[in-house]
Amino acid sequence: MSHILVAENVSKKFGEHTALSNFSLEIPENCIYGLLGPNGAGKTTLIRIINQITYPDSGQILFEGCPLAPEHIATIGYLPEERGLYKSMKVGEQVLYLAQLKGLSKTEAKKRLKYWFERLEIGDWWNKKIQELSKGMAQKIQFIITVLHEPKLLIFDEPFSGFDPINANKIKDEILELKKRGTSIIFSTHRMESVEELCDYITLLHQSEKVLDGKLSDIKKAYKNNIFRVGLNVKNDGEKIIQQFKTKFKISDDTYDNVEMQLDFTLQLPNTDTTAVLNQLTLNGTINHFEEVIPTANDIFIQTVKTKDK
Amino acid sequence: MNKLKLIIKREYLAKVRNKSFVIMTFLSPILMVGMIVLIAFLTKVNDSEKRIITVLNESDYFSNSFNQTESISYIDLRNVTFDEAKDSTLSMGNYGLLYIPKKDGLEATANNAFLYTKESPVSTILERVETIFQNRLRQGRLQELGVSAKDFADIEGDFEMKTSTFDGQQNIKGINEIKAVIGGGFGYLIMMFIIIYGGFVMRSVIEEKTSRIIEVIISSVKPFQLMLGKIIGTSLAGITQFAIWIFSASLLLFVAMLLLDIDLNALNANPMMEQNAMVNMAVIPESSDNEMQKYAEELFKIPWILLLSSFVLYFILGYLIYSSIYAAIGAAVDNETDTQQFIFPIILPLMLAIYVGFFSVFSNPHGPIAVGFSLFPLTSPIVMLMRLPGGIGEGGVPLWQFLTSIVLLITTFLGIVWLAAKIYRIGILMYGKKPTYRELFKWLKY
Numbered sequence: 001m002s003h004i005l006v007a008e009n010v011s012k013k014f015g016e017h018t019a020l021s022n023f024s025l026e027i028p029e030n031c032i033y034g035l036l037g038p039n040g041a042g043k044t045t046l047i048r049i050i051n052q053i054t055y056p057d058s059g060q061i062l063f064e065g066c067p068l069a070p071e072h073i074a075t076i077g078y079l080p081e082e083r084g085l086y087k088s089m090k091v092g093e094q095v096l097y098l099a100q101l102k103g104l105s106k107t108e109a110k111k112r113l114k115y116w117f118e119r120l121e122i123g124d125w126w127n128k129k130i131q132e133l134s135k136g137m138a139q140k141i142q143f144i145i146t147v148l149h150e151p152k153l154l155i156f157d158e159p160f161s162g163f164d165p166i167n168a169n170k171i172k173d174e175i176l177e178l179k180k181r182g183t184s185i186i187f188s189t190h191r192m193e194s195v196e197e198l199c200d201y202i203t204l205l206h207q208s209e210k211v212l213d214g215k216l217s218d219i220k221k222a223y224k225n226n227i228f229r230v231g232l233n234v235k236n237d238g239e240k241i242i243q244q245f246k247t248k249f250k251i252s253d254d255t256y257d258n259v260e261m262q263l264d265f266t267l268q269l270p271n272t273d274t275t276a277v278l279n280q281l282t283l284n285g286t287i288n289h290f291e292e293v294i295p296t297a298n299d300i301f302i303q304t305v306k307t308k309d310k
Numbered sequence: 311m312n313k314l315k316l317i318i319k320r321e322y323l324a325k326v327r328n329k330s331f332v333i334m335t336f337l338s339p340i341l342m343v344g345m346i347v348l349i350a351f352l353t354k355v356n357d358s359e360k361r362i363i364t365v366l367n368e369s370d371y372f373s374n375s376f377n378q379t380e381s382i383s384y385i386d387l388r389n390v391t392f393d394e395a396k397d398s399t400l401s402m403g404n405y406g407l408l409y410i411p412k413k414d415g416l417e418a419t420a421n422n423a424f425l426y427t428k429e430s431p432v433s434t435i436l437e438r439v440e441t442i443f444q445n446r447l448r449q450g451r452l453q454e455l456g457v458s459a460k461d462f463a464d465i466e467g468d469f470e471m472k473t474s475t476f477d478g479q480q481n482i483k484g485i486n487e488i489k490a491v492i493g494g495g496f497g498y499l500i501m502m503f504i505i506i507y508g509g510f511v512m513r514s515v516i517e518e519k520t521s522r523i524i525e526v527i528i529s530s531v532k533p534f535q536l537m538l539g540k541i542i543g544t545s546l547a548g549i550t551q552f553a554i555w556i557f558s559a560s561l562l563l564f565v566a567m568l569l570l571d572i573d574l575n576a577l578n579a580n581p582m583m584e585q586n587a588m589v590n591m592a593v594i595p596e597s598s599d600n601e602m603q604k605y606a607e608e609l610f611k612i613p614w615i616l617l618l619s620s621f622v623l624y625f626i627l628g629y630l631i632y633s634s635i636y637a638a639i640g641a642a643v644d645n646e647t648d649t650q651q652f653i654f655p656i657i658l659p660l661m662l663a664i665y666v667g668f669f670s671v672f673s674n675p676h677g678p679i680a681v682g683f684s685l686f687p688l689t690s691p692i693v694m695l696m697r698l699p700g701g702i703g704e705g706g707v708p709l710w711q712f713l714t715s716i717v718l719l720i721t722t723f724l725g726i727v728w729l730a731a732k733i734y735r736i737g738i739l740m741y742g743k744k745p746t747y748r749e750l751f752k753w754l755k756y
Binding site: 015048051052053070073076080082085086088089097101142 | 523
């Protein structure tokens with residue numbers, strides 16, 4: 001598998017403060033890569049290094065196998081978290097200016113803008129000033145500016161902030177569409193539900209170091225603790241049955257509905273072997289559901305950061 | 311390079327399209343010319359007011375002394391009492407009453423003369439009257455000594471020391487001052503330009519920070535490119551503005567002069583000079599055209615090409631040094647109110663250059679202070695320009711000083727721009743903190 005971006009032992013200090021310490025990372029091509037971590041973990045520093053806004057003290061970044069160089073700027077699109085536009089400049093001029101700074105020709109930029117303006121249902125904004133637009137509209141313009149030069153690598157830092165749910169969804173669809181067309185995407189956010197929805201891979205940074213990385217599905221597998229959610233339609237007194245189970249297994253969150261004869265509980269097993277417990281369950285009634293609980297990205301995030309803090 | 315051009319273009323257009331900039335550009339010449347016209351007009355009105363003084367002369371002296379001038383006329387009263395004279399002065403609404411009683415001898419008469427006015431008299435009138443008395447007294451005293459007025463004029467004749475440099479060049483009095491004023495004019499222009507457009511650069515950087523566009527831009531261009539583009543774009547806008555000002559102001563002034571028939575020379579000719587000229591008229595035979603020609607020759611001798619090309623050089627280097635400091639300040643702060651503590655140290659050398667420059671270069675263009683300030687890079691663009699009208703080499707600025715100042719200026723320029731770019735690079739991404747000098751120093755090491 002080829003990588004769009006590889007970071008090798010990157011370190012960066014600001015005076016006494018270490019922003020990144022010996023950080024390595026491999027981002028495969030054509031995927032959405034989540035960059036997670038608490039505030040101040042070093043995400044922004046890493047992103048700025050990739051954008052060549054700052055430079056690492058040691059280590060190097062490879063872009064498609066070559067050391068990062070100024071010509072790569074045109075192949076990277078960056079939507080920073082702290083973003084804005086010239087307030088008193090007209091939308092059209094502004095977008096053209098920024099597109100030209102990324103190396104697009106004026107005519108090409110105009111053509112693509114037309115496409116994007118239609119796609120994101122941006123109407124007659126060309127001659128409006130940014131200060132006349134709503135925040136959501138301005139954010140759409142920002143998004144277009146980021147993707148207009150069709151970069152190979154897109155970096156989104158909190159892309160959904162400032163959008164209402166409908167437009168946030170629209171942007172999410174656009175991001176997925178961009179991935180479909182072959183773009184690699186780095187996605188930095190604190191909204192774990194969007195990580196869950198979008199990311200193929202994640203890296204978790206904490207206090208300037210990488211604490212976790214890999215395929216999201218693999219990480220989830222690794223983080224599951226043989227916990228199952230069980231629903232059982234019992235034949236006899238449910239209270240008794242649950243007491244009986246509690247002596248043998250680790251049970252929590254149990255509820256019993258004595259009208260429907262429905263028993264629900266969470267069960268933790270010492271290993272992956274479920275035969276014994278399934279046998280026990282079938283003896284006592286009909287199983288409605290038996291489902292392994294997969295940890296959410298949120299759970300993993302909080303759990304990892306907390307253990308590191310200890 | 312292409313990106314730099316784009317940035318320059320944007321900064322230039324953003325500046326010249328700015329409403330307040332446009333208004334300032336077209337309003338300032340109107341205001342300026344309006345002011346000049348108004349002052350000229352008021353001066354004219356002021357001058358045209360003629361004051362009448364009633365003279366009650368009981369003595370035999372001073373009978374032919376009171377001649378009409380443009381601003382004062384005299385009415386002689388005869389065979390009336392003092393009270394009658396006073397009443398008629400008041401009833402006619404005259405400015406005052408000059409009472410010269412009959413006494414023995416000129417001195418006693420003069421000493422007992424009185425000028426009565428409604429309010430305390432304006433200085434021009436008082437001086438005029440005093441001069442008349444002085445002249446009359448002098449005349450009387452000379453007569454007593456048996457010296458004729460012509461002899462006296464011959465005796466008193468002014469003396470002027472002729473000066474020359476060792477290589478035989480004749481000097482003209484005051485030419486150094488005139489030269490310094492010409493150079494100072496250029497220096498002043500540089501200072502004004504730096505303060506106005508340096509401030510523009512700073513505000514433009516702050517705007518990019520507060521609108522949060524900065525990170526979007528510097529993911530496309532190098533911070534240094536952005537800074538440079540901003541400085542150049544703003545200064546081009548500034549030059550445009552200056553050009554419009556100079557052109558339209560001179561046009562307006564010309565039109566105003568034609569329409570209102572205002573002689574600009576009237577501005578300079580104040581009543582004092584008018585009087586002195588009259589008093590001296592008897593003594594100095596004629597103001598020599600020869601002298602004027604010498605001044606013209608000397609002004610012609612000012613190395614204009616050298617002066618103008620050095621102006622361009624010092625202007626560019628000086629402006630770049632200062633405006634990159636302004637850019638760094640803009641990058642370091644979040645809003646304009648935080649800039650005060652940093653701006654004062656920039657204005658200080660500029661002010662120092664103007665004032666120290668004017669005082670020391672005026673009195674001695676080659677004195678140690680003048681030399682020192684014309685070498686020190688933060689003041690040299692202004693002070694050196696004040697010295698340069700004297701030329702380079704013999705009688706002017708020694709070549710080594712000129713070269714040293716330029717070398718120092720270029721070195722400082724490179725150093726300052728390098729430091730400013732570092733502060734700028736870090737500063738534009740720092741939000742929410744009011745930085746201290748210590749922090750800025752730390753940024754230099756990042």
